[in-house]
Amino acid sequence: MNDSEHLTRRLPNDIGGLPAERIQRTEHDLEPWEKRCHALADVLDFHKIINTEEKRRGVEALGAEMVGKLTYYERWITAFANILFQKGILTPRELARKMDEVEARSVSNPP
Amino acid sequence: MNQGRHDPHDHPHDDRHSEISQSAHPGYFDVMETAVRELLVEKRLIGPGEIRRQIEVLDSRTPALGSKVVARAWVDPGFRARLLANGRSACEELGISFYDDTQLIVLENTDKVHNLIVCTLCSCYPRPVLGLPPDWYKLKPYRARAVSEPRAVLAEFGTVIPADVEILVSDSTAMVRYLVLPKRPEGTREYTEEQLAGLVTRDAMIGVAVIDVETSGVPQ
Numbered sequence: 123m124n125d126s127e128h129l130t131r132r133l134p135n136d137i138g139g140l141p142a143e144r145i146q147r148t149e150h151d152l153e154p155w156e157k158r159c160h161a162l163a164d165v166l167d168f169h170k171i172i173n174t175e176e177k178r179r180g181v182e183a184l185g186a187e188m189v190g191k192l193t194y195y196e197r198w199i200t201a202f203a204n205i206l207f208q209k210g211i212l213t214p215r216e217l218a219r220k221m222d223e224v225e226a227r228s229v230s231n232p233p
Numbered sequence: 234m235n236q237g238r239h240d241p242h243d244h245p246h247d248d249r250h251s252e253i254s255q256s257a258h259p260g261y262f263d264v265m266e267t268a269v270r271e272l273l274v275e276k277r278l279i280g281p282g283e284i285r286r287q288i289e290v291l292d293s294r295t296p297a298l299g300s301k302v303v304a305r306a307w308v309d310p311g312f313r314a315r316l317l318a319n320g321r322s323a324c325e326e327l328g329i330s331f332y333d334d335t336q337l338i339v340l341e342n343t344d345k346v347h348n349l350i351v352c353t354l355c356s357c358y359p360r361p362v363l364g365l366p367p368d369w370y371k372l373k374p375y376r377a378r379a380v381s382e383p384r385a386v387l388a389e390f391g392t393v394i395p396a397d398v399e400i401l402v403s404d405s406t407a408m409v410r411y412l413v414l415p416k417r418p419e420g421t422r423e424y425t426e427e428q429l430a431g432l433v434t435r436d437a438m439i440g441v442a443v444i445d446v447e448t449s450g451v452p453q
Contacts, residue, residue: 138353
């Protein structure tokens with residue numbers, strides 16, 4: 123087998139059976155935005171806007187570096203944005219403007 | 234962006250958030266979530282109250298629902314048979330609604346077989362009956378190793394399964410989720426259904442633990 127051949131066998135998240143570290147029994151209560159993100163995923167699925175398979179493929183499509191460095195719900199929301207762009211439901215410009223607006227609002231009305 | 238989180242070593246799925254303080258203004262991804270949601274509401278693709286309602290649904294799902302299912306299966310052989318035949322419809326019999334379109338397969342532990350569930354690709358989990366999965370279920374070590382060295386993984390949870398008991402690992406998918414029906418522990422003949430439900434833990438329904446009356450702390 124040459125060096126590149128093995129790369130064709132697995133996507134970044136296809137890790138079943140690979141060697142890995144010891145189990146760390148970590149748990150955390152979700153941050154409010156993480157719970158909202160989870161609820162958003164469910165609602166997107168209910169409305170057939172983004173289903174579970176599309177979400178998983180959207181996370182895979184982020185590539186190994188983002189999959190490795192973003193946290194679980196950071197990957198989800200980034201994947202949702204990309205999928206919504208691909209489907210023509212949102213545009214990157216529209217999202218950037220809305221994010222600026224949300225950011226500005228939170229600065230003028232801190233929690 | 235995303236201040237306060239540092240991931241210096243190769244620990245890709247470790248979701249640590251304790252360093253984020255309440256007073257800090259929202260992080261980049263928090264803002265992104267709000268922006269995506271508000272745009273979808275403005276475009277009338279989702280309703281303004283839907284996220285709030287779904288959060289309430291998520292909050293209503295805890296392992297206590299799964300415990301109720303397991304205890305009923307232990308005391309009612311007819312229910313047990315229906316549960317093993319069709320997990321979803323048997324749970325619905327107990328009033329547990331499935332808010333998604335997933336199927337549920339219930340795997341019964343016996344003297345010969347111990348079941349373990351995993352999602353190697355991501356984090357599929359029987360959420361309608363157990364709530365959201367613990368972090369370790371979503372992290373690489375569990376997902377990678379549960380299918381190749383389940384006994385070593387179980388030992389790291391303090392669970393030792395006798396060598397003559399087969400370990401069956403079931404890998405969940407987007408549409409098919411699993412729930413382990415643990416063995417009813419010895420010495421519980423006199424227990425009420427409610428007392429039995431009190432013995433059942435989330436980890437036993439994932440398969441990383443067994444139920445032990447001695448250590449459960451439930452008074453006899």
